[in-house]
Amino acid sequence: MSGDAADTTADDRPLSTLRRRLARTLEVLRGADLEVRPFLPGEDGPLASFDPPPDHDEVERYWVNAPYAYVVVTYDTESDNHVYHVVEPELDDFEFDLLGRIVEDIRDPLLYREDPGEADDDRLRDELAALLEQYGVDASMRTFHSLLYYLRRDFRGYGKIDALLSDRHIEDISCDGYDLPIFVYHDEYTDIETNVVFGADELDNFVIRLAQRSGQHISVGDPIVGTTLPDGSRAELALGEEVTPRGSAFTIRQYAEEPFTPIDLIEYGTFSIEQMAYFWLCIEHNKSLIFAGGTASGKTTSMNAVSMFIPPRSKVLTIEDTRELSLYHDNWLSSVTRERLGEGEDIDMYDLLRSALRHRPEYIIVGEVRGEEALTLFQAMNTGHTTFSTMHADSIETVINRLENEPINVPRSMVQSLDLLSVQTLARFDGGRVRRAKTVGEIGGIDQRTGELDYSSVYSWDAETDSFASRDSALLDEIQSERGWSRSELLSELRDRRQFLEHLQEHGVTDYRRFTALVNEYYADPDRVMERFDAAERGPDDETADDETTLEENVRDEAASDEQVTDDPDPGNGG
Known part of the structure; x- marks a missing residue:
């Protein structure tokens, strides 16, 4: 770009900003009639894009809250480390200012006009739509759902770390102080630095909020709290610089939503x-x-x-x-x-x-x-x-x-x-x-x-x-x-339990409710369960196969119902 062109562009900026504000003012005077519908990535376009920083090679990307937030893991060739990037919906200057105003105006409706029969997400969506109509902002569905994401994240979720807590690959989240990158323990990349950072006041408020959400009190006089968050995660919190000189800190240890079997x-x-x-x-x-x-x-x-x-x-x-x-x-x-x-x-x-x-x-x-x-x-x-x-x-x-x-x-x-x-x-x-x-x-x-x-x-x-x-x-x-068994009876008991576990492993029975139910069935009648396993292994063509619904079928049906979609869309392409 030439110097003259650059000067012209700079001179046009105040005028361009004024025009945008006048256009927004006219929208407010006219009012707006917003028709809310689900977000359609193919029609509305992606909410965010990501390009790896210089000297970074992209390793993988996957959704943590489709179609809003995703993660990109890159490899920094200079420092020889992986970096974990949280990618969330992008807001322009107007949308960012609009979000700040919405946050202030939406607090009272959420606190004092809650309908117990209405779901949280429905209430947030309706209040957001009402405010945008009141402001006279004829928002696109991309803008509407971007704003809705941040309202959900900050009011119902865990703010900046909500995407981290939604990542099934993360076991621990560690914040060591003000303006320092958060580290996570990832089951694939172990300890890895993220692009999430808290400023001083922001981090103090966040630690206080974590304590309050778990029913605990934290203050400068009592700056250390160990607690359990509402989602079951275990948190260790420290407020201020009394005991942690680099500022407020927290470590959150996540547990699986369902226990391992x-x-x-x-x-x-x-x-x-x-x-x-x-x-x-x-x-x-x-x-x-x-x-x-x-x-x-x-x-x-x-x-x-x-x-x-x-x-x-x-x-x-x-x-x-x-x-x-x-x-x-x-x-x-x-x-x-x-x-x-x-x-x-x-x-x-x-x-x-x-x-x-x-x-x-x-x-x-x-x-x-x-x-x-x-x-x-x-x-x-x-x-x-x-x-x-x-x-x-x-x-x-x-x-x-x-x-x-x-x-x-x-x-x-x-x-x-x-x-x-x-x-x-x-x-x-x-x-x-x-x-x-x-x-x-x-x-x-x-x-x-x-x-x-x-x-x-x-x-x-x-x-x-x-x-x-x-x-x-x-x-x-x-x-x-104690049982009065012979050696062969003891070995037979061990063998039956091994075969039982092998059968469940073969059919992917990892749901803890189903696993416990099948173990209880074994306790009730082990011979019958083992006969069913034998019949299942022989197959339906065998004359001695059981005509009834076998445990094999029960296990297969349960395993099928437990399957989850693993084909993540490409977040960068909007799914």
Whole structure:
């Protein structure tokens, strides 16, 4: 562009701006009649576009909130890192100013004129349409749906991080302070920087809002809060620069909308089918266990999954600091600790555990033991209650040392009432991070010669081959003796459970409700279930095949209903 042309363009800008404002003023005077309809990407065009920054190669893109927001992952060739870009609807200057006015004017209708019978999205859409007509803005459907997206995001969602929380690939979201990029833990790219940044006042307000939405209070006088968000995510919040010098901070740990089943963990390679059959038989016969491991090693996920093997109608009581466990069990009582800054008293895990024993549960599941509640938990084990829990430890020896020393202080004679220990690890394997059961051990008695607690490893993970090695199990011998089985009967029970799990894996039964229902059916009549499996394997042409609707068909129908669309449209082309 020549200098004269540039000067002419610059001179025309104020005039162009004036014309646009006059046009908008005329629209207001005329009024507008807005006909709202669903957004049609093919007709209305894409809401946003994205071009990779210089020296970035695009790796992939996928929807997180179609057709509004999507993610583009790029590779920065200079820094040798991946970058996570959130792409949301684009607003021009007028639309941005309009959104600010709408946000101010729409608060009162949402707060004071809510119709309980009207859905949130319908109310937002109707109020937005009414305001635009009142302003006299004849908005296109692209503008209308762009504005609606931001209203939904900021009023009903989680603002700037709403797209991150909607991404099924993200496990953790970390904000370290003012004007710093948010980092996420992505299941494909591990720790990755995003293009989402909060300014100082914006971040302070956002942290306060997160606390309020979860029913907690946070202030400069009490700047640290750990809580659970309404969507079930676990959040650790810090306000201001008192304890976090770089400014307010938060970490949000996401959990799957539905819990993982044993089939999921087998698919991911965390456990083998043989190990799951072993856990099933032990849980069925009231053996207590602890899952140990480091942060994000999958302890709670595994404990929740194997809890699906608890026999139906057994009374189950869960105790947690924050809600993480989810069971599809008829006789389940869930309890959560309570903190009170003002009126009332705190109710901690020790209080809940003492109360739990009065409910006479058969199975007690404690989110994590780290203090005096552990002694009560082991007292429950010694009085015949089956208990499951988690701990932070990286080996069987570390678990025993932590239990026997400060601040837990469980006597060695009580520790031996624990039957099983599963030590899990988050390891790097084949270019990515994987969760594996590093060791599954059994706790024995106290050695009379040394006074030490005996233990043995039943399963161990070989990192080189990514396989599990097995050894003899004293617990299985104990179960055999308790049931009066012969060795062949014990092996037959294990074989049937392996075949059951193999069948569900083959048919993709990963819905936790369906999985639990099928396990319950096995408990009710295992011979009938195994006969159905055999009939399904023989096929419909076999003369001995069952004429009734088989479990095979039930499983296939359920798996089909659980399938989800995985073909993401190209967001850049508007879907």
